[in-house]
Amino acid sequence: MAEGKRLAKSAGSLKNLTARYFMESHAAAAQGKPVAWVAIIVPIELLKGFDLVVAVPENHSAMCAARGVGAVQAEKAEREGYSTDLCSYARIDLGTWLDKGKGSPALGMPKPDLLISNNNNCSLLVKWFDVYRRELGVPHFTLDVPFCYGPRTEPDTDYIISQFKDLIREIEKLTGQKFNEDKVREAVRLSNEANRHWKRFLGFAAHRPSGITAFDSFVHMAPYITSFRGTPELVEHMKLLADETGELVDRGDFPVPHERYRLLWDNIAPWHQLRKMYKRLAEHDANVLYASYTSCIGTVEGGVELYEPDAQDPLRSLARIQNFSVCPYGLNLRHQAMGEMIEKFGINGAVFASNRSCKVYSIMQMDLMRMVEKDYGVPAVMIDVDHADPRKYSEEGVFTRIDALLERINA
């Protein structure tokens, strides 16, 4: 994929961080450090107030899918009766756990002492984590985060903070450790610094031709959803990525040099298709150069611009960004965010990837697509994918529709 040759230094850094994340997690857990399995949206910076191993099942499942073992791991769960209609992240993770880590490039994740989920992405995730509560007999804490149709309200933020405080008390009781808010403050500062570089990297999509592909952003968001969030390592990685991209742009080295189609992607990355899809699009001088999925990091309610946290009040800042991902906000906010992306990055076509697994991301896409075409005058197409299960993906079917989109852009 684009990052292989072009972003060689960043690819090396990513490989190193990924290996470290899994190896260090297993090693620290073996030495007795308490392990928390957390959902992507759970504020990992908050957990920096303790000395924990933090592991993210969704990240592990995405990694399995990207390395080509998603279907094999999912089938292990399906054989035990888990429906193929469940999110493929859940099936891959449950399959890996049922088979004691076998088949996973990281040998799975260390056994948890605590589970922390949230319900603002989807309720399936809460049920998935609850399987482990039942089977492993470990506590499961769920953050109840209100859905929002407009900017987060103060009472909602206060409600989330009160749950953070409950969670802190629970972890103190469970581990015997004392919460350290200064460490959280520092983690929030570091995440913000990393996000600043992330936004600088994404900003190269505005160049003509674009300095990046969205596929680069899918790959390089990975350390953000690991225990490296809120650490100097994340800052270094994102800085390297933005700097290296800037050097390539200065040299005139672009992922799709003769770019004619500047496409926007809506939904989770198709992990099993990244390289293939990038290459096949590039053959048509088409570039998916920006994605709602990776734009939302460091923002609130889908806006493109970076959210600046209040360093003096880290818990409030973390509560404020509890709706940063796309799923927890309504149609109008999504429409508004798409408008910002289309304008800022000179988009001339939109690809809505209806995701068989992620119903919450997909459910309003048909309305959103119609609104985007009507209000922003951008041709769009709906394709069928599953982010982690290649059995639910037809390359020819998808490209028949993408070809039709490119023809409409030409017309």
Ligand code: SF4
């Ligand atoms: S359905 Fe979507 S939000 Fe829920 S766990 Fe799967 S990918 Fe995440």
